[in-house]
Amino acid sequence: MGKKMFVLIVILMSISLIGIIAVQLYWIDNAVESKNQQFTNDVKISLIRVAERINEKEQDLIDRKIEGMIENIGLANAAQIKNYFFQEIDTTNKQTFSLGATYLEENFKLPAEDFLDNDSIILKRISGKKDFFQTKSFAGMDNNTPPKVLRTSFTKRYTNLEKEYNYETFRSLFEKKPINQRVSNRELNATIKDELNKKNIFLDFKYGVYGVDGLATKLKSGYYTINKKDSYRHPLFFNSDNLPVHYLYVTFPTKNNHILSGISGILLLSLFFIFIIIIAFSSSLYQLIKQKKISEIKTDFINNMTHEFKTPIATINLALDSIKNPKIISDQEKVVRYVNMIRDENKRMHTQVENVLRISRLEKNQLEISKETVDIHDIIEEAISHVHLLINDKGGSVETHFEALTPEITGNEFHLTNVVVNMLENAIKYTEGAPKIDVYTESTNKFFIFKIKDEGIGMNKSVQKNVFDKFYREQKGNIHDVKGHGLGLAYVKEIVDKHHGTVFVESEKGKGSIFTVKLPLI
Incomplete structure (x- = not known):
């Protein structure tokens, strides 16, 4: 996949995700607004009925008073x-x-x-x-x-x-009377509650009656003060010109909870689906980036593998051509030298192929690892002997600092030896000039720890995060200043994991690296 196509796909997926989330949030906001509007309408209708009932009751009182007067007149x-x-x-x-x-x-x-x-x-x-x-x-x-x-x-x-x-x-x-003598707090509270209940509103509320001039009256619940933003208002009494004299204000402290609870089901479902969409998008994007990265790494691996095979194949071809020369085929010493060269190059290619197959078998759990009691100090000494010629060829040295009191663990001698060899070869490869390597061991109550320290080129933080990944090499593309396929440290991590241990690296660019392996003791 080309870089432009990859970026285009990511942009389109991002736009789609943002659009879906925006639509979901719009509908959630619309549902909340509709619920809030319905609540407001129900409260207003209830307050209208409250005012009507209070005025009707006062009108009945006036009529009864007049009837009483008529009866007294006779x-x-x-x-x-x-x-x-x-x-x-x-x-x-x-x-x-x-x-x-x-x-x-x-x-x-x-x-x-x-x-x-x-x-x-x-x-x-x-x-x-x-x-x-x-x-x-x-x-x-x-x-x-x-x-x-x-x-x-x-x-x-x-x-x-x-x-x-x-x-x-x-x-x-009646209009000259104080309002608290025209209607009582108890009556007003009961009337408001009754009308709200008829609209299926069973919330706690606070109320207060204020004059048109904004002055408070004795009709209120507790220490009620006007909050025009959250209060609902309706005229309670009118004068002879049919103009409001007093206003009734009602506030609901738990209104928002009531509105949200009414749509909590659809709200939670929408939020759940938004969460699923984000997770799915993030996972897809992560997998897409990961696959692109693997594709690039595999391309680098193929390029490196091709280069690594090209040299021994060319050497083998030259050796075979030389052997076929009549002047050389009669010289037994040269024939033997060329045959040994063919064997060494063939062995080299076989080792490279075996490394790839070994990693593949480890990932598929097809590689059987038998375990027995082994001495890690002996394994480290054996591994050093394997790379002794490489170190001497570069004029380097390996110093051991064995301080572990308990060097015995349960493990596989062959694979643990390969682990140490790979780490030592890695230290040799990435050191400019004569390699200077130190191997330290120590033990705790539960773990055997060994460290391999070099004074090589080191690595930055981003490289440290990926250094144990399969096929990963710091040099990208078809660059072959350092031999290898990015399989050595991946093999190290797989084997250490199989032994229930951990491996990590501490490094600084230009100052070398320290690889640490912790393995459980018997």
């Missing part, structure tokens, strides 16, 4: 009886409607001293009854069958008060 100042009759005939449907009414009109004038400014009030009381009749005829099946007659009737009795003249003067008596 006889009306003027009275007359009136009759009313109405009839309508529908010939098409053969129906007759009749309405008759008889009612008594009584006029009362209440004493002037009971009102403000010596005003008086005239009331008209109307009481009586209404009689309604309906007759309907149905034709028979033939001319010999008489028609059927259906008759319905009802009587309605009523009493009504009609206020005339200066009735509002009487009402002004």
Whole structure:
């Protein structure tokens, strides 16, 4: 996959993810807003009904007071009886409607001293009854069958008060009273609670009644203060000009929790899916980057492997061509030298292939590792002897510092020897000039620890994170100043893991490296 295509795919995936999350968040916000609007509408309707009930109750109180006054007066100042009759005939449907009414009109004038400014009030009381009749005829099946007659009737009795003249003067008596005498805290609280419950709102609330001038009244719950941002307001009482006199404010401390709880199911589900989408995207992106990295590493590995095989193959070809030369084939000493050269180069290629296969078998758990009690000090000495010629060839040295009191562990001698050999070869490869290597050992109650320290080129932090990865080499691309395929340290980590140990590196660019291996004791 090309770099441009890779970047394009990542950008498109990122845009898609951001778009999906944005849509989800939009719908969540829309759901919260809808729930909040519904709550607001329900509260406003409830407050309207509260104001209506409070005003209706006061109106009933006024009417009862007037009725009491009328009863105290006794006889009306003027009275007359009136009759009313109405009839309508529908010939098409053969129906007759009749309405008759008889009612008594009584006029009362209440004493002037009971009102403000010596005003008086005239009331008209109307009481009586209404009689309604309906007759309907149905034709028979033939001319010999008489028609059927259906008759319905009802009587309605009523009493009504009609206020005339200066009735509002009487009402002004109530308006002059302090509001806490017109309605009590207990009554107002119960009315608000009842109306809210009708709208399925069972939340704790706080309320307060304020005048149009913003001054607080005694009608409030606790130490209530106006919070216009979170409060709901509605007029409670009106004056004679139908203008608000007092406002009722209601606040819900747990409103947000109530709104969120109403959509908690869909909210949690949306957040869960957003989380799944992010995890899936992150995983996909990680795998995509990882596969791209592996592809690049494998390309480097193939280039390096090709280069490593090219030299021995060329050497073998030259040796074979030389042997076929009649002058050389008769020289037994040269033939033997060329045959040994072919064998050494073949052995070298075989070792390289074996390293690759060994790593593959380790990853697939196909490599059997038998374990027995071994002495790590002996294994380290054996490994040093394997690389002795390489070190001498570069004019270097290896110093051992064995301080471990208990060097015996349970492990595989062959593979542990290869581990030490690979680490020593790595130290030799990445040292410019004569390698100087120190091997330290120590032991704790549970672990045997050995360290291999070199004074080579070292490595930076990013290289240290990947140095144990398969095929990884610090030199990228087709660069062959250092031999190898990036398998040595990967093999080291696999074998150490198989022995339930750990391996890590401490290094600084230009100052060398220290590889540390911890293996459990018997």
